[in-house]
Amino acid sequence: MKKVLIIAGSPRKGGNSDMLAQQFAKGAAESGNEVEIIYLREKKINYCQGCLVCLQKGECFQKDDANSLLTKMMGADVVCFSCPVYYYSVCGQMKVFLDRMNPLYDRMKDKDFYYMVTAQDDNKAQLDRAFDVFDGFADCFADIRRCSRIYGGGADKKGEVEALPAFTEAYELGKSVRSSGNRI
DSSP, X not given: OXXXXXXXXXXXXXXXHHHHHHHHHHHHHHTTOXXXXXXXXXXXXXXXXXXXXXXXXXXXXXXXXXXXXXXHHHHOSEEEEEEEEETTEXXXXXXXXXXXXXXXXXOEXXXXXXXXXXXXXXXHHHHHXXXXXXXXXXXHHEEEEEEEEEEEETXXXXXXXXXXXXXXXXXXXXXXXXXXXXXX
């Protein structure tokens, strides 16, 4: 059994990226994994101050929900980020959280990462910019064993992602998380 942590960044409850996160969770749970979804909209996460104290102390001096979320990430075998795309990048809530990950610099070894994004625009080449943000995180903080992406372009209104291939892909990707460590 693997510990699977899903960080859902959408400010909109029940939105398309939430639906992808839930589908991924459903598949991962059905494969016998321990799954937890954290919704950033329910957390208090302050902006990074850029002081770099966290690199010396191993955690940020700010007393908000970020430190406990980072501890959960350290304890997970698999981390999945799900968020909407705003202006061809990750949404602000996700970006603020990623900025606060400095204490994890070079400490996220041997984890599998998954990225799932939804957007109104269906121009995949343009939306790859959102994945570039996640790739930047991975380059700095992780020794990635596996990195997979789900792209839900063309989903504007709540629930539209259900009609897109991404909905089934999220479930199947979650289902592929197995205790044996199989790769896609």
